[in-house]
Amino acid sequence: MTRRSSSEGADSAIDASEAAPAGAPATTGPVGRHLGSGGGHRVLRLTALVMATVLVAAVGFVAVQVLRLQSNVSTLPLNLAEDQGSALPVDSSTDPLQILILGSDTRTGNSGEFFGDESDSSGEGNSDVMMLLTLSADREDVTVVSFPRDLLVPLPSCVDPETGDVSEALDLGQLNGALDEGGPGCTVAAINNLTGLSVDHFMMAGFNAVKELSSAVGGVEVCVQEPVDDEYSGLSLPAGTSEVEGDQALAFLRTRHSFGDGGDTGRIAAQQAFMASLARKVRAEGTLTNLPKLYSIADVITRNLTVDEGLSQPTELLKIADRMKDVDLGNIAFVTVPTEQWVEDPNRLVLNEEAAAPLFDALREDRGLTEDAPEPSATPSAPETPQAPETPAVDPATVPVLVINATTDTARGAEIQQLLAAAGYTQSSPYESVPAEVSQVVFGPGYETAAADLAARFGIPDSQVLLSEQTVGVQLVVGADLATGSKVVVPPLGSDLDGQTADQVTCQATSGL
Template identity: 75%
Template sequence: MIRRSSRESADRASDASSAAGGAATGAAEPAGRHLGGPRYHRGLKVAAIVMASVVAATIAFVAVQVLRLQQNVETMPLNLGEGQESALPVDSSRDPLQILILGSDTRTGNTGEFLGSEEDSSGEGNSDVMMLLTLSADRENVTVVSFPRDLLVPLPACVDPETGELSEAVELGQLNAALGEGGPGCTVAAINDLTGLSVDHFMMAGFNAVSELSSAVGGVEVCVQEPVDDEFSGLELPAGTSEVEGDQALAFLRTRHSFGDGGDIGRIAAQQSFMASLARKVRAEGTLTNLPKLYSIAEVITRNLTVDEGLSKPVEILRIADRLKNVDLGNMAFVTVPVQPWDQDPNRLVLDEEAAAPLFDALRADRGLTEDAPAPSASASEPTDASDAPSPPEETETPAPAPASVPIVVVNATTDEDRAAEVEQLLLEAGYAQTSTFESTPADATLVVFGPGYAAAAAELADRFGVAASNILPDAGLVGIQLQVGADLRSRDTVAASPLGPALEGQTADQVTCQASSGL
């Protein structure tokens, strides 16, 4: 038998009595100290009410902002072609998607104000820009096909949605004039006939959208081979790379006198270069995953946009943005539909049907343009008799000087501080003995800039590093050559070649191009 001390027994009795009293009165300890006490439950209710209020306020705010965006948008019918069936409804998150993007030469937004001077327009109600944006179902490829506004195509009869009148179908008419036959739906019908596709949506914007959008993203980097001072568009740029926004971005996209052939093909090339640069910037800054930035861009777009009814909800635009955010820049292709001069008027263009067929086949098959080309046939790879081969042209150009005699400054325009030394070593191994390095601010493009007397040496150097001819720039004040190593040469021995091949004119979003002067 175990004996307890009297003190221990007294303590236990006291504890039991306190517990019993507490149980009877409910006042042994403050209730708030126990999980499940009344104060705890009151706290939970207050927290739940606060959280519910925050969620409700957030939903209300988002709803108001989405409604605000939706009220910005104007709509018009998708397809006005007589006898043409409209595209079937698509899931913009996962189906192949074709969107026709139009720029009107007389609209600056929903106000309908005229943009620019009369001489800078091709005519009231015409489309200044026509691009077909295609997004693949697997979210891996994006293709943007540009159609010149001077392109002659069969135009279908279209029903004007306001008057009900039917336009006359024509065997060959200027594609950009279809917009005047009732609106974007007539251009959609013409593109459907031309490509064999069934366009799902359209977006029509005034050029003011470009001005505002370029400012919303903080400017877009562009490159020109020679200084530009275009009195018609107002574009003023120094040679090399510049960042444009607002009116200068608009002028860069509108000029018809500054680049290439001085016509629409040169302008399209500049537009493609601008869009590729915009894609690189948006990707680098994570804009498509930043909701505040994305909303500000959506507001700019919707404020200057006319769309079909199916694309009128802002959530559809956000879904498209979600599809674009992870596409590899090398799989974003910007191309011009293959064309050739019209035999009756060299100032007008017609479709090069043979060259365009593979492009349209790829679009209809939901296939990207950057996939490997099929292997050549056996007959195409058979060697030819040397006697049948054409003789090489006579050499008329001044030969390039020996590499050892060419002074070269390697300008490091990458974020890798060791890159200039790496490229200099490549030059030394190739026999260039007069080299030096210089650090500069980061740039996308690799450029070869040459002084008087070094044109042939610059071409040879550009060929060694895979630099496109459009990125070889003259500089009358330079002695020797400057090799600006841009982001496209950051980790390779050569700049990546275009995966589009020689059949298509254009570029991918990861390529940096520099516009050549038209000389006009």
């Protein structure tokens, strides 16, 4: 079936209006109405001309923008492995889609010295960020899987597209080093081997992409539990919530010293939180349905992006944006591929194959990770031996608790107070607050044990247990994820996967290094 363009539709409207000349007598209707009929035709003709002009201008704008964006894009081959065939063509609007997102580290010298111009870059470098973005065919689910840079995996033999050099296949090699063996196509080949997938596209961005994109959207909100002042990355943030853009956004994504245990795990968690926050902001501001703003962002991205040939048309990027614009934030999952320490070097990681298998199965079968797992079949089990109740680690009657009701249910604060009283926390008082998505426990000095106990009772993750020097006692912030029941509702992410969904607001634990 041949589709008609918008301009063809406009031409038809013009022809129809000109079929009856202005001022011609009406051949139907009461006598004396011909002047009114002729005026109606003039209105129709003027309306058609205006609509045609607007449509032609819009089509012209889009065409110019697409051509301009296309001139921005750099391309490299999708797959460089000698023993892997080419990926089958996909429809970016309707097929399951896997896109490998790479952040390249091409700086020389100290890994923290990444500010300034691009003159001190050399070669492809290593992959600073490796994320596999998967979009389901039904447009219901998005999964983003992070791969640690210290992960050891089998590396295929790759052909460098510029020099023709062939790299040696390795039984175990560091995944982020595949980029330097010929480009992103070698990392794609390694991910294919690891997951059993056939990655459809890749996007590789340099440092400027993060800086310019974060500024183009007006900053991205992030949260840290304690102040951060990292001399290596230049990241400087006060405790609590801040908006970062430019160099500070890049520092937040790249720091290896500020979060968690000071290694890659904490950094990946911060990257996932940043991406989730970016998704929330873009959705809240309607960016994906605002063509001028979308083109502005696409311009930033394409100027700083290297992609495979199949993704070099900016229209393909717009198709992907269209697919993502209506996905529920709770169905956008950010997870880290399950790993374990390598027995020969605890500073390196290898794949935890048993834990990773359900994740890779879900990706291959085009299933979202936020769906409830099937209930296991019931099997008889021996009755459990009654256990003696544990001695409380803290006397709850001595702990002052402020119950901050951040739900839309005005009775929820009183319900939580009843649950606290049943657990022995008799010194609780209510406070109504503005709605919040995520529950938290905020505690003052000396109340660490009580905070941990309350977090465990209500299922609040450690990342949402925060120390505040100004707080006396404990504050229990009751968010939308604790609007009912006695445990926070966390969207399931399958098996033992670490991560979050895009609707979850997380606050990063600092490393103290």
